[in-house]
Amino acid sequence: MDNPQIRQTKDGSHTLWLPELEESYHSIHGAVTESKWVFIENGLDYFCQITGNKEVNILEVGFGTGLNALMTCNYSQVKKQRIKYSTLEPFPLATELTKQLNYTDCLDHPQVEFWFQELHMINWGQIEWLNPYFSILKTHERIQEHTAPGQYDICYFDAFAPGKQPEIWDIGVLETVKRGLRRPGMLVTYCAQGQFKRNLMQLGFMVEALPGPPGKKEMTRATIDS
Template identity: 40%
Template sequence: MQVEVRPTADGSSTLYVPALDEHYHSTHGAVQEAQHVYLQAALEPILAAATDTTRILEIGFGTGLNAILTLQRSLTASVALAYDTIEKYPLPPAVVADLHPERYLLNPELLEYFNQLHAAAWDEAVPLLPRFLLRKITGELQHTALPANHYHVIYFDAFAPEKQPDMWTDAVFAQLYEAAAPGALLTSYCAKGSFRRSLKAAGWLVEKLPGPVGKREMTRARKDFTVPVS
């Protein structure tokens, strides 16, 4: 898949896919979008109540932005983080280098870890830090066997529904519901009504939240709201 490196408004880089006319992140700021949608809206509420390892599933590893920001958070978290991420189209090393990660990362001390994220073997559990375990999974979500009642946090970061409709089906969100632990949170930048209806059909409890810069709304969903995270 051909991609082009593009700058975003907060100084970080994203990728543009000409064949889809789609960016990997918001052009208003890749880092601020990731922090707002995934870490602040999903990870932080779960960490606030966590007493044991927090298990995270990311749909779309992409440039590794969500992963590196989560790794950074693990440095100060009171529990360990186990991070699984699924990617159908892993980026070649040359494209990763072209992201200019020294500008991509707000904390330059993370550059070494960013490189380790991308160099880590696929389909293996790799401990990058004492409290951060990474497992990159190649292939399609729909054909990936996920453990039941397992994940506390799900970052749903697929391309937009009109660009990648097979990723936004009732069946996909039912699959993720089964993989989610009681009380788990799923977040996405997407605010489309069809997306929210698919989530509800799968059993998720859905709410609208203010979106990141440049976007009015985003979506957060919870499995079994009254059941605490274990």
């Protein structure tokens, strides 16, 4: 991904803008607000409440800036919820760039600076613990090549939009995600595209269109029980 530029979104948090793709990593209406609403509140927190699972295994498609990982690490510490976080990223960002992102100003936990630094400094392909409840494995890999049957409870599907990266929203990739999920399993994403939701239904997911974060009418949560 060429030459990402830092941009401020409406809630004051940063995102990255890719001029060639004409795409940003997050909603311009608020990067932290979007991450919290889509992945934490309507994904992780909802899942924990309905299942009561002592440990939750998460697969993230697209580590990028590490914002979702940071928000999840913060959740694990605050809620004392054990989380195993696996994240895929074929195009890791330069540390000089991620150091300039202002996400640690947007969370008020005393460990947040340490967590964000560690998220970017830890080695790829090695499991690391960031607090007593949160471990992370960053893998330098595309979702298309990922094979880990029945390992995850939740997939944070945070790829670039279907208009920019259509191949990743394909039913074949969603089948890979389905294989990776235990039961009950869940996929959450900011995306609400019709074909994407029909693909999920075809694969046996129960699809919910939920109110989206600011600037977006809807988001998608898909669950699978069998």
